[in-house]
Amino acid sequence: RKEVEQDPGPFNVPEGATVAFNCTYSNSASQSFFWYRQDCRKEPKLLMSVYSSGNEDGRFTAQLNRASQYISLLIRDSKLSDSATYLCVVNGNNYQLIWGAGTKLIIKP
Amino acid sequence: DTGVSQDPRHKITKRGQNVTFRCDPISEHNRLYWYRQTLGQGPEFLTYFQNEAQLEKSRLLSDRFSAERPKGSFSTLEIQRTEQGDSAMYLCASSRDTDGYTFGSGTRLTVV
Numbered sequence: 001r002k003e004v005e006q007d008p009g010p011f012n013v014p015e016g017a018t019v020a021f022n023c024t025y026s027n028s029a030s031q032s033f034f035w036y037r038q039d040c041r042k043e044p045k046l047l048m049s050v051y052s053s054g055n056e057d058g059r060f061t062a063q064l065n066r067a068s069q070y071i072s073l074l075i076r077d078s079k080l081s082d083s084a085t086y087l088c089v090v091n092g093n094n095y096q097l098i099w100g101a102g103t104k105l106i107i108k109p
Numbered sequence: 110d111t112g113v114s115q116d117p118r119h120k121i122t123k124r125g126q127n128v129t130f131r132c133d134p135i136s137e138h139n140r141l142y143w144y145r146q147t148l149g150q151g152p153e154f155l156t157y158f159q160n161e162a163q164l165e166k167s168r169l170l171s172d173r174f175s176a177e178r179p180k181g182s183f184s185t186l187e188i189q190r191t192e193q194g195d196s197a198m199y200l201c202a203s204s205r206d207t208d209g210y211t212f213g214s215g216t217r218l219t220v221v
Binding site (some may be wrong): 008 | 142144149150151152153154157165200209210211212213214215
């Protein structure tokens with residue numbers, strides 16, 4: 001089993017719709033969680049940190065479920081510019097961050 | 110520009126040659142990381158520095174790979190005797206303690 005698992009997608013979503021991704025992690029001791037966005041052939045960029053109490057930033061909401069060991073990302077009123085790959089990141093042992101392979105999102109007009 | 114910068118952006122090299130990449134992190138960040146990313150995969154951890162100390166090195170890093178951060182500022186990643194399997198995007202990131210990373214634009218290596 002991979003340490004961080006994501007549905008690779010692609011998720012094809014019409015503009016304006018709401019879309020949600022989940023990510024599961026295996027290390028129950030993990031304390032830090034992040035969502036990154038990566039555009040094609042570009043570097044990953046931090047989208048948001050995920051706190052125990054959840055985190056909302058505009059159209060984006062991240063949630064953490066420790067009992068089931070997953071984090072989620074919800075995008076409301078999706079825009080064409082939201083098309084990207086969304087990477088789930090969880091801290092592992094010894095300072096490392098463990099990366100999922102990413103979920104590809106395609107927003108269609 | 111106060112972001113993480115990497116040089117070069119692209120490198121094409123012949124199999125068997127040595128290559129060296131440079132990373133300049135955000136100045137106030139004490140942690141520096143090297144990752145490798147291939148198409149369709151998330152970044153894979155290679156190594157990590159806290160200040161000038163190399164604290165962690167992945168099993169992925171064979172003895173052909175070496176990284177340094179001599180003064181706790183910029184870092185170099187050298188690959189000796191490159192192989193075609195080394196072709197990937199090499200990403201450098203920096204952070205302050207356990208905050209989220211800031212990545213550089215990466216160095217895309219192609220070994221022919």
